[in-house]
Amino acid sequence: MMESSETKTGNARQERLSALASASGADLLDLWARLGIDPACEMVRGPETGLVALRGRMGGGGAPFNFGEATVTRATVRLENGAVGHAIALGRDRRKAKLIAILDALAQEPEMEVKIETEIVAPLKAAMAARDEKRRAETAATKVDFFTMVRGED
Amino acid sequence: MYVAVKGGEAAIRNAHRLLADRRRGDRSLPSLTLAQIAEQLSLACDRVMAEGSVYDRELAALAIKQARGDLIEAIFLLRAYRTTLPRFGYSVPIDTAAMHVERRVSATYKDLPGGQMLGPTFDYTHRLLDPSLGRDGDVEEPEIREGDDAKVMRVSDTLAQEGLIEDDGDVPGEEIGDITRTPMEFPMERDTRLQALARGDEGFLLALGYSTQRGYARTHPFVGEIRIGEVEVKLDVPELGFAVTLGRIQVTECQMVTQFAGSAKAPPQFTRGYGLVFGQSERKAMAMSLCDRALRASELGEDIVAPAQDQEFVISHSDNVQATGFVEHLKLPHYVDFLAELDLVRRMRGEHAARRDLQESMPEAAE
Amino acid sequence: MAAGAHIVEGGFADPVFASQSVFRAVMDAMARPGPVQAIDTDLRPPAPLNIAAAAVVLTLADADTPVWLGQDLARDDAVKGWLAFQTGAPLAGLPSEATFAIAANAAALPSLSSFALGTQEYPDRSTTLILQVETLTEGEALTLRGPGIKGSETVAPRPMPGHFDMQWRENNALYPRGIDIILAAPDAVACLPRTVRIGEGES
Numbered sequence: 001m002m003e004s005s006e007t008k009t010g011n012a013r014q015e016r017l018s019a020l021a022s023a024s025g026a027d028l029l030d031l032w033a034r035l036g037i038d039p040a041c042e043m044v045r046g047p048e049t050g051l052v053a054l055r056g057r058m059g060g061g062g063a064p065f066n067f068g069e070a071t072v073t074r075a076t077v078r079l080e081n082g083a084v085g086h087a088i089a090l091g092r093d094r095r096k097a098k099l100i101a102i103l104d105a106l107a108q109e110p111e112m113e114v115k116i117e118t119e120i121v122a123p124l125k126a127a128m129a130a131r132d133e134k135r136r137a138e139t140a141a142t143k144v145d146f147f148t149m150v151r152g153e154d
Numbered sequence: 155m156y157v158a159v160k161g162g163e164a165a166i167r168n169a170h171r172l173l174a175d176r177r178r179g180d181r182s183l184p185s186l187t188l189a190q191i192a193e194q195l196s197l198a199c200d201r202v203m204a205e206g207s208v209y210d211r212e213l214a215a216l217a218i219k220q221a222r223g224d225l226i227e228a229i230f231l232l233r234a235y236r237t238t239l240p241r242f243g244y245s246v247p248i249d250t251a252a253m254h255v256e257r258r259v260s261a262t263y264k265d266l267p268g269g270q271m272l273g274p275t276f277d278y279t280h281r282l283l284d285p286s287l288g289r290d291g292d293v294e295e296p297e298i299r300e301g302d303d304a305k306v307m308r309v310s311d312t313l314a315q316e317g318l319i320e321d322d323g324d325v326p327g328e329e330i331g332d333i334t335r336t337p338m339e340f341p342m343e344r345d346t347r348l349q350a351l352a353r354g355d356e357g358f359l360l361a362l363g364y365s366t367q368r369g370y371a372r373t374h375p376f377v378g379e380i381r382i383g384e385v386e387v388k389l390d391v392p393e394l395g396f397a398v399t400l401g402r403i404q405v406t407e408c409q410m411v412t413q414f415a416g417s418a419k420a421p422p423q424f425t426r427g428y429g430l431v432f433g434q435s436e437r438k439a440m441a442m443s444l445c446d447r448a449l450r451a452s453e454l455g456e457d458i459v460a461p462a463q464d465q466e467f468v469i470s471h472s473d474n475v476q477a478t479g480f481v482e483h484l485k486l487p488h489y490v491d492f493l494a495e496l497d498l499v500r501r502m503r504g505e506h507a508a509r510r511d512l513q514e515s516m517p518e519a520a521e
Numbered sequence: 522m523a524a525g526a527h528i529v530e531g532g533f534a535d536p537v538f539a540s541q542s543v544f545r546a547v548m549d550a551m552a553r554p555g556p557v558q559a560i561d562t563d564l565r566p567p568a569p570l571n572i573a574a575a576a577v578v579l580t581l582a583d584a585d586t587p588v589w590l591g592q593d594l595a596r597d598d599a600v601k602g603w604l605a606f607q608t609g610a611p612l613a614g615l616p617s618e619a620t621f622a623i624a625a626n627a628a629a630l631p632s633l634s635s636f637a638l639g640t641q642e643y644p645d646r647s648t649t650l651i652l653q654v655e656t657l658t659e660g661e662a663l664t665l666r667g668p669g670i671k672g673s674e675t676v677a678p679r680p681m682p683g684h685f686d687m688q689w690r691e692n693n694a695l696y697p698r699g700i701d702i703i704l705a706a707p708d709a710v711a712c713l714p715r716t717v718r719i720g721e722g723e724s
Binding site for chain 1: 203204207208209210212213236239240241242243244245246247248250251254255256257264265269270271272273274296297298299300308310321322323324325330331332334344345346348349352353386387389391393394396397398399400401402403405407409426428430431432
């Protein structure tokens, strides 16, 4: 059901789309503005907001169950050269979804892909890693170091 | 019989206008921004997201502002909003083992791999009101500790290595139930029970969980592990042909471990209750895991002796939007219903008086 | 990229209004079985999916409604990709798991009883079959009677599945369970809800 002619390039594209979706809309817009391009595009679908049912697993690793929903926004664009780009991200930021779809379409051209990777995706990933590292270090500072007390007998 | 009555339109309009005024309060004070609510009342937002069953922090903040801080009203608003949105699909199950952990504690093992990390907890505070918060003082940056990146292992995996604990949990069949799509039927499988509990009222589940500790379905639980942090949400996107990450959500997970004496089917071992809730919602996750375990009574061959073990009782009454709807509808006009009851009571009183008069007029008959 | 570009094309230009108008046509056709309802859309589905069948499935199907595809359609990656993008509906492996079924080839249709038939408690949990036909007016005339029909109505679809009369009587006998059929000619639909009786029988 999920076959696609694009699985060959799936990994790079998958990672890129994931990094872009995880970024904040403001950060993304900022980096995009620095790229200084504004390609004409046609909205094929969206941007539209809906829900994704979220699943967890009982006991952490057992049978799946639905435990709530989250808002998501998706978009599909087509550039003038015919390249089609998709986007879907948590939240209701329509501008972000459209921007990701445009980047997805642009990145289908190898030269542009390199530019997008180095000037947008890499900085976003670095910012995310720095944020994670800061939080990890803050959490680590609250780790309990146990001391064994001297026992009462002898 | 219903008699249609019209009226009150101007009263309702003016009441809404008055509500808007009272919600805003003193105009000489600045209005709260949604970002302020999301950042500084973040646990209220977490509760609204969890019981509203929609993960969207900004919407939760908006709902809280609109509801004047009435969280059940805010939850109602969020539930109403979700019905206007199409559902695009179902996420790949989140992987809580890969969580970016912000807090992890265990009451069963002191020295577990990854350690006890307290995180931003109210525990060990003295619950003394802090007058300095009434002023806008500076708040210190958190302390950091570098170079400590031990993997945070699951406590249940530690016990599982010895075979002392049951598996993570399974349900028969492949279909994953969804109470938002299919009417509830009892008995209910564990997947749909967990879904109902995850959106259930924190206070109700807390009271039920408490009741199991006080002896109504005694289970003697331990917190195997509580972990709070961010997990990635992934979705299989048909037009792409692969799963993409949509972003991260913060969740609280609780693994409650309970001693089990064994049955004809299973040897003595530890059994588990599971809690999984949006945001930092530790009390709710713990209450949920206690209720989950109690509701597994018939699966584990235990006698059903207490309310917390009764699926129909717990699940049918856990939803605070349903509960508030049914309780609060009582204040809506019931003029005709009541008129009928009034007639009935008058008639019964008449009959009652007539019987008494009859008895008094024939005293000899009573002897 | 060619296949990727293809699946995103040919959907409703204005999904809200287009699906509302198709929904109205299907609702009228279901409520008053027999009369043919025109389907006028700008859809360009990949063959062998016809326009009316595509319009109905785009209007009704979503991520919560498994769709089963008949032989000719299931073999076609363009059809599967197009439906996946346009509706988000998962594919049902078996007819009995389908909320909607689309068949382009009446001759290869499995028996009607192999679809989901609903339960006594939830008769609505049955399959709605979208059956593509070449015509609704030039085939063999079927006389319809039942709720929503004053006296009788006729519809003349072609081609129809083998032993359709007998299969439909069996479907009638399951009431309140049973499947409903939407007959989809390229530019129009007519419906056979489970309550409709076919033939010259008692009214």
